[in-house]
Amino acid sequence: MQRLISRSTGRDLLRCRRCGSEFPEGRATTDGWHYACPTDDCDSTGIGDGLKRLD
Numbered sequence: 001m002q003r004l005i006s007r008s009t010g011r012d013l014l015r016c017r018r019c020g021s022e023f024p025e026g027r028a029t030t031d032g033w034h035y036a037c038p039t040d041d042c043d044s045t046g047i048g049d050g051l052k053r054l055d
């Protein structure tokens, strides 16, 4: 599997492991490196740790 950096699209879907909400990748990051759940009362962060990438 190729891992492409698609900062221009940001359409991959992520799911928060803590609160269970789903959101596009672009909503979870501002710089393409650091990810955090966009839900106000949730402080889950990190791909593979707090957030899971959906294929």
Ligand SMILES: [Zn+2]
Binding pocket: 016, 017, 018, 019, 020, 021, 037, 038, 039, 042, 043, 044
């Ligand atoms: Zn969350």
